[in-house]
Amino acid sequence: xxxxxxxxxxxxxxxxxxxxxxxxxxxxxxxxxxxxxxxxxxxxxxxxxxxxxxxxxxxxxxxxxxxxxxxxxxxxxxxxxxxxxxxxxxxxxxxxxxxxxxxxxxxxxxxxxxxxxx
Amino acid sequence: xxxxxxxxxxxxxxxxxxxxxxxxxxxxxxxxxxxxxxxxxxxxxxxxxxxxxxxxxxxxxxxxxxxxxxxxxxxxxxxxxxxxx
Amino acid sequence: xxxxxxxxxxxxxxxxxxxxxxxxxxxxxxxxxxxxxxxxxxxxxxxxxxxxxxxxxxxxxxxxxxxxxxxxxxxxxxxxxxxxxxxxxxxxxxxxxxxxxxxxxxxxxxxxxxxxxxxxxxxxxxxxxxxxxxxxxxxxxxxxxxxxxxxxxxxxxxxxxxxxxxxxxxxxxxx
Numbered sequence: 001x002x003x004x005x006x007x008x009x010x011x012x013x014x015x016x017x018x019x020x021x022x023x024x025x026x027x028x029x030x031x032x033x034x035x036x037x038x039x040x041x042x043x044x045x046x047x048x049x050x051x052x053x054x055x056x057x058x059x060x061x062x063x064x065x066x067x068x069x070x071x072x073x074x075x076x077x078x079x080x081x082x083x084x085x086x087x088x089x090x091x092x093x094x095x096x097x098x099x100x101x102x103x104x105x106x107x108x109x110x111x112x113x114x115x116x117x118x
Numbered sequence: 119x120x121x122x123x124x125x126x127x128x129x130x131x132x133x134x135x136x137x138x139x140x141x142x143x144x145x146x147x148x149x150x151x152x153x154x155x156x157x158x159x160x161x162x163x164x165x166x167x168x169x170x171x172x173x174x175x176x177x178x179x180x181x182x183x184x185x186x187x188x189x190x191x192x193x194x195x196x197x198x199x200x201x202x203x
Numbered sequence: 204x205x206x207x208x209x210x211x212x213x214x215x216x217x218x219x220x221x222x223x224x225x226x227x228x229x230x231x232x233x234x235x236x237x238x239x240x241x242x243x244x245x246x247x248x249x250x251x252x253x254x255x256x257x258x259x260x261x262x263x264x265x266x267x268x269x270x271x272x273x274x275x276x277x278x279x280x281x282x283x284x285x286x287x288x289x290x291x292x293x294x295x296x297x298x299x300x301x302x303x304x305x306x307x308x309x310x311x312x313x314x315x316x317x318x319x320x321x322x323x324x325x326x327x328x329x330x331x332x333x334x335x336x337x338x339x340x341x342x343x344x345x346x347x348x349x350x351x352x353x354x355x356x357x358x359x360x361x362x363x364x365x366x367x368x369x370x371x372x373x374x375x376x377x378x
Binding site: 034 | 119121126129130133136137139140146147148149151152153155156159160162163166167169170173175178179181182185186188189192193195196197198199200201202
């Protein structure tokens with residue numbers, strides 16, 4: 001019972017943060033701010049989606065169901081970890097590439113990196 | 119315990135379509151790359167939910183491999199944009 | 204030789220986690236174990252120069268991995284939650300004041316800088332744009348600069364985080 005409620009809570013949190021990330025992608029004015037929205041919020045949302053699956057699998061396993069649920073939970077945890085690492089590194093690489101390609105942050109207060117790179 | 123997974127999968131699919139709007143509009147190449155990166159993340163979430171819906175662990179393995187391979191693709195796009203390729 | 208062995212052990216432990224529950228030798232079946240040993244040796248042979256590039260074997264200590272799990276579940280998760288609520292607020296209201304600032308850090312090793320850059324990217328409204336390889340300075344895009352902050356030349360790394368001192372945790376894990 002409590003497992004079901006927790007699963008729904010985590011699913012709703014995950015989907016809400018994914019939605020906010022996409023709204024930020026559509027709404028923000030330049031590449032870097034869009035990257036803020038997508039990287040942080042979709043990673044967080046997908047982690048919570050994975051967490052809901054883990055909670056569901058643990059609850060099903062404790063309820064005495066089939067044997068596949070522990071491996072489901074383990075694989076989901078590994079998927080979430082892999083996703084968090086690759087998203088962080090990938091967005092850093094993208095930001096660096098975009099800045100090297102000459103696309104400066106458009107509404108910007110200060111840019112200490114300008115002129116430092118060759 | 120019956121969880122309704124499918125409505126959440128549908129919401130995520132709609133989010134993928136919205137991200138494709140930015141892929142279509144995006145003024146620079148960087149915007150398009152960011153949009154594709156977002157779609158990759160959402161596809162991983164969709165695969166995890168489908169895996170638990172169909173009760174098949176193989177979907178989640180596919181999600182792991184997809185996350186790693188899309189990461190390699192993102193790195194190549196980033197290198198290309200930075201002119202280092 | 205040591206990098207080869209460490210990479211092989213790392214790959215094999217990931218294989219063990221991924222194939223748990225397939226048989227009855229412990230949790231694994233004999234063909235799975237044999238395939239795992241062969242594949243992890245091949246993987247280690249190919250990638251032995253990547254994982255231990257700076258000849259730094261501190262992470263072979265399991266206590267550091269335990270500390271890393273604690274770090275991810277505790278202070279890092281708190282900071283991620285706060286950063287996400289902050290960015291959610293900015294998405295809804297549209298109040299942004301972005302800029303690229305320079306952050307100096309006391310961390311010395313490659314792994315420390317890597318973890319700091321990833322933590323900065325995922326946590327407090329900031330994204331690492333570039334790293335100065337020589338001085339280990341980070342160039343960070345911040346989404347909301349407080350008025351007056353743009354006049355400061357460099358920031359210290361612990362100024363970015365408000366809830367927990369993440370650089371101190373990273374120093375304890377990686378150095």
